[in-house]
Amino acid sequence: MAKIDFTHKRILIIDDFSEYRRSVRKMFQALGAMDIDDTGSGDDAIEKIAGKPYDVILCDYNLGDGKRDGQQILEEIKHRDLLRYSTCFLMVTAENTMMMVMGAMEYKPDDYLTKPFTKNALLNRLERLLNRKSDFESVEKAIHRQDYIAALQACNERIEQKPKNMYEFMRIKADLSITLGNYSDAEQIYDAVIAIRRVPWALLGLGKVCFYTERFFEARDIFQELVDEHRSLMEAYDWLAKTLDELGETKEAQRVLTRAVEVSPKAILRQKALAQVAIKNKDLNTAEKSFRNAVDMGKLSCFREAADYTGLAKVLIEKKSPGKALELLEESKKLFEGEPEAALQSVVVQGLAYKTMGDENGLKKALNESAMLFESVRNYLSPEASLDMANSFFQLGEKDKASKIMQDVIKNNHDNEKLLKKAQSVFDEADMKDEGSRLIVETQQKIIAVNNEGVALVKNGKLQEAIEYFEKAAASAPENKIINANAAQAILMYMQKGGTTDKLIHKVKQYLERVRKVDPSYDKFHALIELFQTVVK
Structure with missing residues (x-):
């Protein structure tokens, strides 16, 4: 292992005890x-990290x-x-309780240290981590700038060299394949590793592949095995619960998340997931408790959301406590002042x-008030949040607003059968079964007609017109x-004939990234990725 020269390394020590900071310094x-910088404040630490590229951050868990x-x-x-790809983040705690350890490890620091530790112990840990960072530099740089194709190429180059840590490169390659929706490639890697040894990371990855390819029973069995044999692998609990939810086994999903929250209670996203599945099970007490936990944890978390407050408020309304709900919503409006979407959520509830x-x-x-806020946010809601908002508007008798939201959801997801079923259920709940069915079909037909017109322009060689058409x-x-995807294809075909420009390359990347976020497994996406690589080369 190569020796590390710390002369020019930038260090940040975060601990609330000044005496301890001095000793580590x-x-x-x-x-x-x-x-070497140090601070005892979490807020100050974040400001320092935002303003300076540290090489090593040593952070105490309890501040x-x-x-x-x-x-x-x-x-x-x-x-x-x-957090730069090259930065080593070490979490430090003086306690060895399960809750503290799990809390420290939930968000995957580079390593974990228990107080007290010696200079040699610190040196050995840092040398190992910094050497690893150096070895994976080209891959992690590409991942950091979200250039997953370049990261995959860098992985392939290193794997061909058969390095000592080849399995780690295989692991990253498989994860990248999942990110890009190349599920068959990822599955081949996981299967090859599992054939040698059933290591947790390969099983977890294989379970994700099964989930994404809708082999939910296989996914359930894999995640269940992981939970049974590796009880501190919290990610396995989350994926098992998601899979059970897809299979309609919501009560079992709630049991799994309840168990996970007992093991690691400080994970705010898991508390939110538990609240949502409890609502599906009509378990208002658990939903209230979990939403309250999310609200309390969110006060100092970047994952604080107005939806936690409105979710809790809806539970309180259903439990016949509308007065308490109104108090909570007033608090939410003050906390999220200046955020139109949060304001709309609050005022609707x-x-x-x-x-x-x-x-x-x-x-x-x-x-x-909701009428004034509605137009400013209607294009920025996620599909799930949009359906929830539409449902609330229907309950308030605001049929036009609800229908506009539903139309936007259908327009953006006209081929997503699962989401369209959810949309239909919102219409059903609003006593608009037939009207909702007609709106879904008519909106689907309109978007198909728009797409076909653009495709016809491409087929007729009118690429400039096609680009402008698909942009609109x-x-x-x-x-x-x-x-x-078709917007990206039109530009790629245009560049094949007329050459590339930075502006056109940037536009293609934007369109492809949108597709990746919506459905990384979309067949046409992978064909366009290959075409993009060819055209740019």
Whole structure:
């Protein structure tokens, strides 16, 4: 293992005890480091990380009551993309309790240290980590800039060299294949590794492949095996619950998430998932408890969302406590001031509370406020959030607003049978079964006609017109994978004839990234990726 020169390494020590920070500073100084910063505040640590590219971050897990902890610092800098690929993030804790250890490891720091530790122990850990970072530099650089194709190529080049850590490169290649929707490639890698040894990462990956390819029973068995044999592998619990939910086994999914929350209670996203599945099971007490946990944890987390407050408020309304719901929603409006989507969510649920209370004046005020907010956010909601919002508008008697939202969802997902079924169920709940069916069919036909017209332009060689046409269509349906794929294809064909430009390459990347986010397994997406590589070369 190569020796690391710490002379020019930039170090950040995060701990609420100044005496401890001084002792760790001396350790780094003894290793030759000169550029060393320290802080006892999580907020200050995030500001420092945002402003300086550190090579090593040593962060204590517990930074004092009522303050951000190490887990929340790590989740935020990852969420904001502040953590460079080359930075070593080590989580430190003085406690060895399961809750503390699981909390420290949930968001995957590079390593984990228990106090007290010696200078040599720190050096050995850092040398191993920094050498690994150096070995995977080309791959991780590409991943960091979200150039997954280049990362895959870099993996293939290193695998051909048969390095000592080839299995780690295979693991990254398989993960990248899943990201790009190349499920068959990923499955071949996982199968090859499992044939030698049933290692957890390969089993977890294979389970994900089965899930994405809708082999849910196979996925369930794999994730169940992982949960039974590796009880601290929290990701396996989450995937098992998702799979059980897909199979309609929502009560079992809730049991799995409840068990996971007992093992690692500080994972805010898992608390939200538990709340949602509890609502499906009509278990309002669990839903209320889990939403409250998410709200409390979110106060210092980057995963704080207005949806946690509105979700809890809806549960309170259903439990006949609309007054408490209104208090919570007022708190939400203050916390998320200046965010139109959050404001809309809050005011719509306020309307539901007023309706439950029989307060006509309050309901009228909420409806007027929602009308002002609606147009500004209708194009920015996720499909699931849109369906939820439409459902609320239907309950409030705002049929036009709800129908517009539903139309946008259908337009962007006209070929997604699973989502269209959910859309139909929203119409059914609103007593609009036949009308909803007609709207779905008519919207599907319109988007198909738009797509066919653009394809005809391409076939007739009118590529410039086709590009302009699909640009308008994609602006109207920004999440429609077929429209975006055809927009990318028109530009690629144009570049094949007339040459590439940075502007056109950038546009193609944008369209392909939209497709990848919606459906990375879409066959045409992979063909376009190959065409893109050929054209750019």
